[in-house]
Every structure is written in C-alpha cells, then in structure tokens.
Amino acid sequence: MREKNVLAEVIVTGRLELVPLGVGHAEEMVGVLGDPALHAFIGGAPEGLEELRARYARWEAGAPEAGTSWCNWVIRAREEGRLVGTVQATVTGEEAEVAWVVGSAWQGRGYASEAARALVGWLRDRGRTVVAHVHPDHHASAAVARAAGLAPTGEVHDGEARWRLPEE
Numbered sequence: 001m002r003e004k005n006v007l008a009e010v011i012v013t014g015r016l017e018l019v020p021l022g023v024g025h026a027e028e029m030v031g032v033l034g035d036p037a038l039h040a041f042i043g044g045a046p047e048g049l050e051e052l053r054a055r056y057a058r059w060e061a062g063a064p065e066a067g068t069s070w071c072n073w074v075i076r077a078r079e080e081g082r083l084v085g086t087v088q089a090t091v092t093g094e095e096a097e098v099a100w101v102v103g104s105a106w107q108g109r110g111y112a113s114e115a116a117r118a119l120v121g122w123l124r125d126r127g128r129t130v131v132a133h134v135h136p137d138h139h140a141s142a143a144v145a146r147a148a149g150l151a152p153t154g155e156v157h158d159g160e161a162r163w164r165l166p167e168e
Contacts, residue, residue, distance in 0.1 A: 032103035113147035133160035
C-alpha cells in the first residue's frame with residue numbers, strides 16, 4: 001500500500017548513513033558544497049552559511065503544495081564520521097524525482113552511487129515511480145543514475161535527460 005505523505009527516515013548502507021537533513025547540518029555542509037565546480041552543470045555558486053541555513057529551514061518546513069513531500073538527507077560516510085553530500089526526493093503522487101550531490105573531495109569513491117541506490121530502493125519499496133533529470137554532458141551523474149537502476153527515457157526536460165526506474 002502506498003503511503004500518502006513520505007517522510008525522510010534514516011537509511012543505512014554498507015558504508016553510508018542517509019540522515020534526514022536539518023538546519024543543524026548547514027555548518028558542516030557549507031564546506032562540503034563549497035567547491036564552485038559542483039555548480040558546473042546546475043548553475044549558480046556555492047551558498048554561504050546563512051544562505052544554506054535558510055534553504056535548509058525551507059526544506060525542513062516542507063513543500064508548500066498539498067500532496068508534495070520534500071525528502072532531503074545528508075550523506076554521512078560512517079568510517080570517516082563526516083558528511084560528504086546530499087540526496088533528495090520530491091514526491092508528488094506516485095512519482096519521486098531524485099537528485100544527488102557529493103562534495104568534490106569525496107567524489108570517485110562510489111558514495112553517490114551507493115546513496116542513490118539506497119534512495120531509489122527506499123522509494124521503490126514505498127510504491128513510487130522514480131525519475132531523475134541529468135545534464136546530458138554530466139557523465140558522472142549519468143553513471144550514478146545507471147548504478148541506481150535508472151535508465152534513460154529519451155525524453156529531455158529543460159535541457160536535461162529524463163531517467164526512470166524501469167517497471168519490474
């Protein structure tokens with residue numbers, strides 16, 4: 001049975017812990033997300049501490065639209081005992097749109113793929129159709145989508161390729 005509203009809860013993987021994001025994570029995350037290179041495909045620039053706290057407060061407050069759930073997690077590398085990135089899902093009805101970002105210093109270790117696989121599995125277990133939008137030139141993000149079980153649909157939305165979890 002599909003849950004109406006989806007609330008983020010702790011998700012544990014082999015090396016990671018996905019922890020529901022809170023304003024208190026902003027101080028550590030400002031350093032994780034501080035590399036301008038992380039914005040090459042999404043635009044913008046790194047946020048300062050107060051901007052990040054304000055954004056996290058909006059996320060914690062939840063989506064203003066009825067029937068939409070914002071689920072956001074920080075990714076904690078358990079062995080290092082520190083935050084390394086975020087994953088998120090915007091759940092509207094039957095569909096969950098997912099995204100991920102891992103700080104530059106922790107890329108290339110498989111953290112994004114491991115976190116995305118866990119998130120997609122968690123959403124699938126809750127009866128959701130999972131989609132992601134990936135910039136066509138962002139090959140690392142496409143590899144993460146593929147590792148999470150998503151497949152390109154051939155559709156393009158706002159210049160990004162739409163990926164989807166195939167029906168079982």
